[in-house]
Amino acid sequence: MKATDVKTSVLVVGGGLAGTSAALFLAWRGVDVVLVEKHPGSSPHPRAVGFNARVGELLRAVGLEDELPESRMSRGFGVRRVRAESLVGEKYDETFWTPPAELSDVEYSPVRGVGVAQDRMEPLLRDKARELGADIRMSTRMLEFSQDDDGVTAVVQGDGGEPYEIRADYLVAADGHRSPVREQLGITRTGRGYMHTSRSVLFRAELQQYLKDGIGQFVIDDVGFLTTYGDGRWVLMLDDGEYDEAELRRKIFQAIGRDDLDVEIVTTGKWTISASVADRFSAGRVFLAGDAAHTLPPSRGGFGANVGIEDAHNLAWKLAAVLAGESRAELLDTYDAERRPVATLCHQQIFARNDGHNRDGEAEEATLYDNNAMHFGVLYRSAAVLGAGEDLPPARLPEQWNGQPGTRAPHAWIEPRKSTLDLFQRGWVLVADHPQWEEAAQRAGVACERVEQLDLFGLSEKGASLVRPDGYVAWRSADLPDDPAGALESAFSATSAGTR
Numbered sequence: 001m002k003a004t005d006v007k008t009s010v011l012v013v014g015g016g017l018a019g020t021s022a023a024l025f026l027a028w029r030g031v032d033v034v035l036v037e038k039h040p041g042s043s044p045h046p047r048a049v050g051f052n053a054r055v056g057e058l059l060r061a062v063g064l065e066d067e068l069p070e071s072r073m074s075r076g077f078g079v080r081r082v083r084a085e086s087l088v089g090e091k092y093d094e095t096f097w098t099p100p101a102e103l104s105d106v107e108y109s110p111v112r113g114v115g116v117a118q119d120r121m122e123p124l125l126r127d128k129a130r131e132l133g134a135d136i137r138m139s140t141r142m143l144e145f146s147q148d149d150d151g152v153t154a155v156v157q158g159d160g161g162e163p164y165e166i167r168a169d170y171l172v173a174a175d176g177h178r179s180p181v182r183e184q185l186g187i188t189r190t191g192r193g194y195m196h197t198s199r200s201v202l203f204r205a206e207l208q209q210y211l212k213d214g215i216g217q218f219v220i221d222d223v224g225f226l227t228t229y230g231d232g233r234w235v236l237m238l239d240d241g242e243y244d245e246a247e248l249r250r251k252i253f254q255a256i257g258r259d260d261l262d263v264e265i266v267t268t269g270k271w272t273i274s275a276s277v278a279d280r281f282s283a284g285r286v287f288l289a290g291d292a293a294h295t296l297p298p299s300r301g302g303f304g305a306n307v308g309i310e311d312a313h314n315l316a317w318k319l320a321a322v323l324a325g326e327s328r329a330e331l332l333d334t335y336d337a338e339r340r341p342v343a344t345l346c347h348q349q350i351f352a353r354n355d356g357h358n359r360d361g362e363a364e365e366a367t368l369y370d371n372n373a374m375h376f377g378v379l380y381r382s383a384a385v386l387g388a389g390e391d392l393p394p395a396r397l398p399e400q401w402n403g404q405p406g407t408r409a410p411h412a413w414i415e416p417r418k419s420t421l422d423l424f425q426r427g428w429v430l431v432a433d434h435p436q437w438e439e440a441a442q443r444a445g446v447a448c449e450r451v452e453q454l455d456l457f458g459l460s461e462k463g464a465s466l467v468r469p470d471g472y473v474a475w476r477s478a479d480l481p482d483d484p485a486g487a488l489e490s491a492f493s494a495t496s497a498g499t500r
């Protein structure tokens with residue numbers, strides 16, 4: 001072994017939002033992790049800006065909530081879209097990215113979605129991951145990898161340095177939509193495929209006064225799509241073509257509807273918009289996450305980065321449990337079983353929703369699920385869940401699920417600023433309010449939390465729900481069985497792929 005050779009538990013390839021989140025969630029769970037990213041830092045042209053409240057919950061759990069910059073969008077701005085003559089000109093009809101959510105009094109989450117440009121979000125995740133012990137190597141490219149029964153060997157190279165080997169138990173490929181790792185593994189993809197190519201120009205201008213009534217997205221007739229990152233930067237998306245600076249300025253002024261203000265062009269972009277989902281999310285010791293696993297166009301849901309961050313979260317606790325010897329390796333099979341159907345559902349919803357541009361081909365006939373169902377109410381069916389039958393829909397609102405195993409445990413305030421969700425995340429938790437369950441939990445080595453709002457979990461005062469380390473309900477017993485300890489132990493052992 002050369003002096004530079006490295007051993008780790010998990011190697012993450014790719015330092016975008018999915019890979020950095022994987023490193024963060026793994027480090028937070030105490031897993032030894034190395035991340036390699038070929039670029040020195042985040043791209044100066046952000047893509048994602050809208051992070052949903054479910055992702056906000058995951059960031060809250062790792063202590064990032066207070067570090068997220070206050071943004072116009074987190075206060076409800078910027079999420080509405082209209083067709084317009086120009087930013088200052090006449091506004092026409094509102095077009096919805098997503099079906100308008102049904103009015104509901106239910107508070108689904110302790111946090112709200114946030115609008116943070118990708119080039120500000122990535123460093124936040126990166127810094128936190130490093131603080132928690134992740135070894136993040138920027139300007140480092142993975143050149144090749146191979147796997148055997150015991151692990152993965154990758155050859156990587158830092159800027160101008162000698163190639164060296166990293167040996168890891170597992171590899172997370174978060175290497176983007178072209179994913180050389182996925183290609184090497186021969187994993188095929190299903191979906192619409194290539195849709196179109198877009199150009200963009202990122203610019204700064206004083207236009208805040210035109211952001212009114214929560215409208216922050218403008219489909220400008222004969223020009224393109226104009227929106228803001230909420231920090232003084234704006235992006236104008238254009239059809240594919242070659243644009244020189246004079247032409248870009250002309251387009252920007254046309255989109256604004258004024259040419260008497262200072263505009264600083266920051267950079268330009270070229271984007272391949274495509275839609276596909278990998279036919280497998282893993283092969284042996286390698287797991288795909290983020291765009292490597294699914295490319296979901298940003299329109300009608302902003303699923304792309306959000307779904308990628310949730311992949312990373314789903315995978316992290318499973319890898320941590322298997323590496324710690326608490327779970328058998330079969331637990332890792334539930335990653336594909338749980339996350340691939342979610343990506344496929346997002347793909348379907350994107351094409352079932354009205355895109356407002358009508359340029360993505362045939363609309364898909366499918367039940368439309370509103371955002372609260374997609375963010376807080378997707379259903380997992382896998383060996384890590386008991387009681388999620390094939391007859392159930394893939395998504396529903398949390399109050400309709402009412403604590404259904406396979407769905408995210410419901411949120412309720414249990415103290416000022418403390419949510420039921422804050423009880424979960426670190427390990428397995430039994431939610432119950434009966435002394436016999438408490439005893440059963442102790443025997444099973446599972447934490448027990450008393451929660452007043454048992455009705456939200458679909459439980460009587462004698463019932464109990466077993467919640468996984470990712471905050472999803474694994475199993476529930478609506479009432480007290482004859483042998484609570486036996487029932488809990490067998491459910492825990494089955495859903496955790498327990499090694500005891």
Ligand SMILES: Cc1cc2nc3c(=O)[nH]c(=O)nc-3n(C[C@H](O)[C@H](O)[C@H](O)COP(=O)(O)OP(=O)(O)OC[C@H]3O[C@@H](n4cnc5c(N)ncnc54)[C@H](O)[C@@H]3O)c2cc1C
Pocket residue numbers: 013014015016017018019020036037038039047048049050051140141142143174175176177180271289290291292296297298302303304305306307308
């Ligand atoms: C215009 C636009 C707007 C969008 N807006 C939103 C939005 O508002 N909300 C949302 O959720 N999604 C949005 N998306 C989608 C979102 O940007 C992507 O889904 C997300 O950024 C993908 O993250 P990722 O980490 O999976 O992949 P990437 O960001 O592509 O990261 C992959 C990384 O892997 C690195 N890499 C690849 N190969 C190697 C190698 N061999 N060695 C080392 N490093 C390697 C690359 O350099 C890259 O940094 C948008 C997309 C576009 C195009």
